[in-house]
Amino acid sequence: MTDSDDHGFARGLTNYGDRDFSLYLRKSFASSMGYSREMLAKKIVGIAYTPSGFNNCHRHFPEMLDAVKRGVLAAGALPVEFPTISLGEVFLNPTSLKFRNLMAMDTEEMIRAQPMDAVVLMGGCDKTVPAQLMGAASADLPAIQLVAGPMMTSRYGEERLGACTDCRRFWAKYRANEIDAEQIGNIEMRLATTAGTCAVMGTASTMACIAEALGMSLPGTAAIPAVHADRLRASEASGAAAVRLIESKLKPSDIITRASVENALRILLALGGSTNAIIHLAAIAGRRGIDIPLSWLNELSDTTPVLVNLKPVGANYMEDFFFAGGLGAVLRELKPLLNLDCMTVTGETLGQRLATDEGPVDRKVIATAAEPLEPEGGLVALFGSLAPRGAILKRSAADKTLFEKEGRAVVFTSLEDLAARIDDPELDVTADDFLVLQNAGPTSPSGMPEAGYLPIPKKLSSKGLKDMVRISDARMSGTAFGTIILHIAPEAAAGGPLALVRNGDRIRLSVKNRRIDLLVDEAELATRRAATPLAQRDPATLRGYDKLYAEQVLQADEGCDFAFMKPVRNG
Ligand code: FES
Numbered sequence: 258m259t260d261s262d263d264h265g266f267a268r269g270l271t272n273y274g275d276r277d278f279s280l281y282l283r284k285s286f287a288s289s290m291g292y293s294r295e296m297l298a299k300k301i302v303g304i305a306y307t308p309s310g311f312n313n314c315h316r317h318f319p320e321m322l323d324a325v326k327r328g329v330l331a332a333g334a335l336p337v338e339f340p341t342i343s344l345g346e347v348f349l350n351p352t353s354l355k356f357r358n359l360m361a362m363d364t365e366e367m368i369r370a371q372p373m374d375a376v377v378l379m380g381g382c383d384k385t386v387p388a389q390l391m392g393a394a395s396a397d398l399p400a401i402q403l404v405a406g407p408m409m410t411s412r413y414g415e416e417r418l419g420a421c422t423d424c425r426r427f428w429a430k431y432r433a434n435e436i437d438a439e440q441i442g443n444i445e446m447r448l449a450t451t452a453g454t455c456a457v458m459g460t461a462s463t464m465a466c467i468a469e470a471l472g473m474s475l476p477g478t479a480a481i482p483a484v485h486a487d488r489l490r491a492s493e494a495s496g497a498a499a500v501r502l503i504e505s506k507l508k509p510s511d512i513i514t515r516a517s518v519e520n521a522l523r524i525l526l527a528l529g530g531s532t533n534a535i536i537h538l539a540a541i542a543g544r545r546g547i548d549i550p551l552s553w554l555n556e557l558s559d560t561t562p563v564l565v566n567l568k569p570v571g572a573n574y575m576e577d578f579f580f581a582g583g584l585g586a587v588l589r590e591l592k593p594l595l596n597l598d599c600m601t602v603t604g605e606t607l608g609q610r611l612a613t614d615e616g617p618v619d620r621k622v623i624a625t626a627a628e629p630l631e632p633e634g635g636l637v638a639l640f641g642s643l644a645p646r647g648a649i650l651k652r653s654a655a656d657k658t659l660f661e662k663e664g665r666a667v668v669f670t671s672l673e674d675l676a677a678r679i680d681d682p683e684l685d686v687t688a689d690d691f692l693v694l695q696n697a698g699p700t701s702p703s704g705m706p707e708a709g710y711l712p713i714p715k716k717l718s719s720k721g722l723k724d725m726v727r728i729s730d731a732r733m734s735g736t737a738f739g740t741i742i743l744h745i746a747p748e749a750a751a752g753g754p755l756a757l758v759r760n761g762d763r764i765r766l767s768v769k770n771r772r773i774d775l776l777v778d779e780a781e782l783a784t785r786r787a788a789t790p791l792a793q794r795d796p797a798t799l800r801g802y803d804k805l806y807a808e809q810v811l812q813a814d815e816g817c818d819f820a821f822m823k824p825v826r827n828g
Contacts, residue, residue, distance in 0.1 A: 391818070
């Protein structure tokens with residue numbers, strides 16, 4: 258054992274007060290796993306491995322893991338997988354976002370504490386990729402993101418089905434009595450039929466594209482379907498690339514920069530991507546000390562066209578996006594707007610990647626910048642007396658006839674109140690009203706669920722109404738659509754003005770002016786504020802992760818990370 262034993266199993270020794278003893282003990286225990294001396298001496302690529310019986314999206318990970326290991330071994334290092342928690346979107350209560358930061362902490366600490374020289378991050382389902390990128394950004398060891406890839410679509414009669422925009426579309430039809438219980442039961446069994454993440458440009462697909470746009474994934478890998486042989490080749494190549502990262506010493510801090518975050522924001526806007534992604538990107542960038550003010554999002558949105566015709570905004574699915582040219586085709590269209598000097602995990606800059614043509618493009622799915630689907634980006638931030646620190650509208654998925662409108666507030670004070678009254682035949686609501694949901698933000702008891710897609714009241718949906726203005730401090734699934742204003746900050750439970758809205762108040766929306774205003778005078782608001790307790794849980798009644806979350810979670814505009822996970826600024 259020498260001082261040159263600074264890699265592989267010799268890294269970060271367990272402290273027994275005798276370094277040589279620590280190494281001797283570790284190698285003897287490692288050899289109990291059947292490794293030869295040759296293998297014990299190699300550099301190690303750790304593989305953050307996240308299959309789970311509660312995560313359908315990752316059910317093909319064993320096959321992908323074999324391919325990653327093949328790539329690592331062939332490139333001359335030793336692959337060692339390790340588990341972290343996994344977050345299956347629909348299996349977590351109250352909502353998966355609450356556990357994203359826990360997974361990020363798990364990932365960061367296990368990368369740092371265990372002996373590895375680089376790490377492959379295997380994620381996919383909504384919160385897993387942001388959690389892994391947050392953890393890797395903080396640990397700052399050479400890292401590469403490998404995503405699960407999207408599910409393939411399915412069929413019901415003549416209809417093509419893809420989770421989960423079609424889940425919502427058919428549920429709305431069921432609520433409107435257009436299909437019956439037997440039909441919705443049959444559809445339920447056909448919506449999600451293969452391994453992989455949701456088949457549309459929802460949060461998982463948006464984050465996969467953002468990881469590639471940031472430079473943290475191999476080029477061309479974001480959209481490969483989960484069950485396609487290319488997914489296994491991408492896995493093998495990611496393993497090999499991780500070995501090269503050990504030599505190049507490129508770390509997340511070299512790759513996740515203000516310039517690459519701007520590229521990722523451009524991609525989010527051009528995709529008409531998930532509203533959740535702005536929260537996740539703020540959290541990832543925040544780990545490197547980069548803030549994303551929502552005014553920056555608006556500046557970029559004004560000059561970034563929507564290019565991708567995918568559900569929930571458009572007509573196609575992720576498999577179509579892959580065969581149409583994938584993210585590379587979008588990046589090439591946006592090239593004049595991108596920061597091309599940004600470094601990527603391959604050791605090439607983005608500009609070097611885009612210097613070579615990546616093949617034919619199907620223009621029915623990916624438009625040119627000269628003839629975009631929309632001239633401006635898919636997301637826009639709104640500010641005003643109802644949202645002093647901002648709110649988000651996915652304008653590409655909204656009804657433009659509702660963009661300049663004043664309406665009467667119909668208020669629900671909690672998710673429970675919403676569930677109890679939304680379908681009440683006596684509910685005083687018309688198509689011109691604005692539905693308002695309070696106390697569904699990050700510090701509320703509900704933990705900021707994807708409940709911002711408030712259902713259209715049955716008395717209106719049964720008459721054919723498909724959209725109305727809906728306002729909340731909640732989030733919305735990336736697979737959803739409608740004129741839905743989300744992420745209001747500060748949230749109601751933290752004392753934001755959203756908590757002061759009452760039935761019958763007037764609210765004015767102006768997307769043109771980027772405004773959302775509560776038309777109630779300040780004296781009245783002050784009276785209401787004094788009489789409105791914060792809808793937060795009493796910290797004295799909380800323990801464990803619940804308590805940590807309640808005390809530390811930041812607002813939506815700061816990415817809902819924990820305050821204490823931000824980088825420490827010295828001096
Ligand atoms: Fe995993 Fe949609 S449920 S990505």
